[in-house]
Amino acid sequence: MLWWTLAYRSLCLAALLVVAGCIGSEQKKAGDEGSRSSSGKTSSTGSSSGSSSSRRYHRLQHGQCTYTFILPEGDGNTGASCRETKTGTQYNANLLQRDAPPPEPDYSNQKIQQLEHIMENYTQWLQKIETYIKESMKAEMAQLQQSVVHNRTAAMLEMGTNLLSQTAEQTRKLTDVETQVLNQTSRLEIQLLENSLSTNKLEKQLMVQTNEISKLHDKNGFLELKMQEMEARHREELEVLREEKSNLQALVVRQSGVIVELEAQLGKASGNSTVLQKQQQDLMNTVHSLVNLCSKDGVVPNSTKQADEEKKFRDCADLYEAGFQKNGVYTINISPQETKKVYCNMESAGGGWTVIQRREDGSVDFQRTWKEYKMGFGSVSAEHWLGNEFVYMLTSQRQYMLRVELTDWDGLQAFSQYDRFYIGSEKNKYSGVQRLANDPHFACVERWPKQTHSHGSKQTGHDVATCVSALQYAHSFQSETVALHKSNTRHKKVMLTKYLNLSSSHAFRLSLKSHSGTAGRQSSLVIHGADFSTKDMDNDNCMCKCALMLTGGWWFDACGPSNLNGMYYTQGQHVGKLNGIKWHYFKGPSYSLRGTAMMIRPLDFS
Numbered sequence: 326m327l328w329w330t331l332a333y334r335s336l337c338l339a340a341l342l343v344v345a346g347c348i349g350s351e352q353k354k355a356g357d358e359g360s361r362s363s364s365g366k367t368s369s370t371g372s373s374s375g376s377s378s379s380r381r382y383h384r385l386q387h388g389q390c391t392y393t394f395i396l397p398e399g400d401g402n403t404g405a406s407c408r409e410t411k412t413g414t415q416y417n418a419n420l421l422q423r424d425a426p427p428p429e430p431d432y433s434n435q436k437i438q439q440l441e442h443i444m445e446n447y448t449q450w451l452q453k454i455e456t457y458i459k460e461s462m463k464a465e466m467a468q469l470q471q472s473v474v475h476n477r478t479a480a481m482l483e484m485g486t487n488l489l490s491q492t493a494e495q496t497r498k499l500t501d502v503e504t505q506v507l508n509q510t511s512r513l514e515i516q517l518l519e520n521s522l523s524t525n526k527l528e529k530q531l532m533v534q535t536n537e538i539s540k541l542h543d544k545n546g547f548l549e550l551k552m553q554e555m556e557a558r559h560r561e562e563l564e565v566l567r568e569e570k571s572n573l574q575a576l577v578v579r580q581s582g583v584i585v586e587l588e589a590q591l592g593k594a595s596g597n598s599t600v601l602q603k604q605q606q607d608l609m610n611t612v613h614s615l616v617n618l619c620s621k622d623g624v625v626p627n628s629t630k631q632a633d634e635e636k637k638f639r640d641c642a643d644l645y646e647a648g649f650q651k652n653g654v655y656t657i658n659i660s661p662q663e664t665k666k667v668y669c670n671m672e673s674a675g676g677g678w679t680v681i682q683r684r685e686d687g688s689v690d691f692q693r694t695w696k697e698y699k700m701g702f703g704s705v706s707a708e709h710w711l712g713n714e715f716v717y718m719l720t721s722q723r724q725y726m727l728r729v730e731l732t733d734w735d736g737l738q739a740f741s742q743y744d745r746f747y748i749g750s751e752k753n754k755y756s757g758v759q760r761l762a763n764d765p766h767f768a769c770v771e772r773w774p775k776q777t778h779s780h781g782s783k784q785t786g787h788d789v790a791t792c793v794s795a796l797q798y799a800h801s802f803q804s805e806t807v808a809l810h811k812s813n814t815r816h817k818k819v820m821l822t823k824y825l826n827l828s829s830s831h832a833f834r835l836s837l838k839s840h841s842g843t844a845g846r847q848s849s850l851v852i853h854g855a856d857f858s859t860k861d862m863d864n865d866n867c868m869c870k871c872a873l874m875l876t877g878g879w880w881f882d883a884c885g886p887s888n889l890n891g892m893y894y895t896q897g898q899h900v901g902k903l904n905g906i907k908w909h910y911f912k913g914p915s916y917s918l919r920g921t922a923m924m925i926r927p928l929d930f931s
Contacts (some may be wrong), residue, residue, distance in 0.1 A: 367687040423530055680711070684890075693859065731918055743850070745928070874904065899918075
């Protein structure tokens, strides 16, 4: 290696300096140096002369180094030998002593041998010097090499540490960069996925829109064809209408002539009518004369007036019996002076029903005042309440039965039917107990107590007849109380007293009897009677004012199990409503029904 070569050259230079130091003094004493000759790699000898003595030298070349050695000389110029004499002659201080045998007498050989011995001594000496140098330099070289190795190791370790630090730093940076790249890549992938989803969604929407556009195009084409067909048909119809118009105009012209002729005939008929009216008047006078004659003889025939009254329709049952057997709105005569439009149900349970209440779609608000419930509201062809006053007038004429039809939100229909139904007048708050002056027999039979006499017999026909007579007598005074004070017979006074006491104990009550039907085994309408209440007229048996809490006007008895005039709730909101249209024993107390109808019909309807 290069450093080893440099070390070796340094060692050679140091050896030369040592030799030069040893022989420096001798070289100063020497004279002129002799000519130099090289002996190759082995050795060379020469001589030099000076002022006092001559010196010889020997050169030795080893590699690139040349070693010069000064050879010892004898005393003076006599050329005496350098050997030691037995006589104890003192040798020169520059001579080498050795154990060699005495030189031969021949001076040249001796000189050569001497030189050889000197050379051997010098060679050994040089070898020792070289060995010493090598040994002394070996430790230094090992130390130097170890120091160099240590330094290089430390440098390499430091360099390795730096490299590791730099590598770690670069690794950390690369990790950060990789993390950033991964994050950016993830974001790009997510964004790409979102874009892909949006693209797919847009493509689907585009396809749907394209399909819809295609359908619209097809539909548009179809509509255009239909429009063209309709236009052609309309043109044809217009032509037909024009022809019909022409025909009608011609017909009008012809009918105008006919009308003129009819007017002339009508004038003639009017003259004849005057004659007929005169004849009719004469006939009526004759009839009245006959009636008077019959009355005198005890015969009471049906008068013309009574026949005319029988032709008036009191309710839908009369209309049904007269041949009007289709559902619809009809006009009835509630009294001889008053008519009323009502809806007639001619199909349910034999027909002939006069509808007094109907709920079907919630189009009418039933949270009304007392006056509105009295006179009625709504349209008789849709949702309505006929009016308490009119129902009172109807039920005061004859005995009626009540039918309540119910429909839930599943389409299930049911009904409740009562064989007797009547309500009182406004004075009695439209309660179910009403003394029927027009039907005293019914009043006495229905309301007279079935008392048991001492002999064990129950109510007798005589008691009923006496009651009827008393009521007829009271009716002539328009008041049972007035009749009681003006009664001139004991029986009438007793009957009126009992009747008034009985009636006062059951005043203001809705009366119903004989419940039947499919809307529950029990009646949801109060059988024992109840007064009618509205939001501005509280007649219930509760401190809570049921008409305000449950809404609508009804026969509330401590609110009770029914209210067909409650709030109308649509489907989906009809459950859990206490103020709805309820019929407890049909769908429960909180189920609001879809539709209801209350209808009455005469009890004797066949």
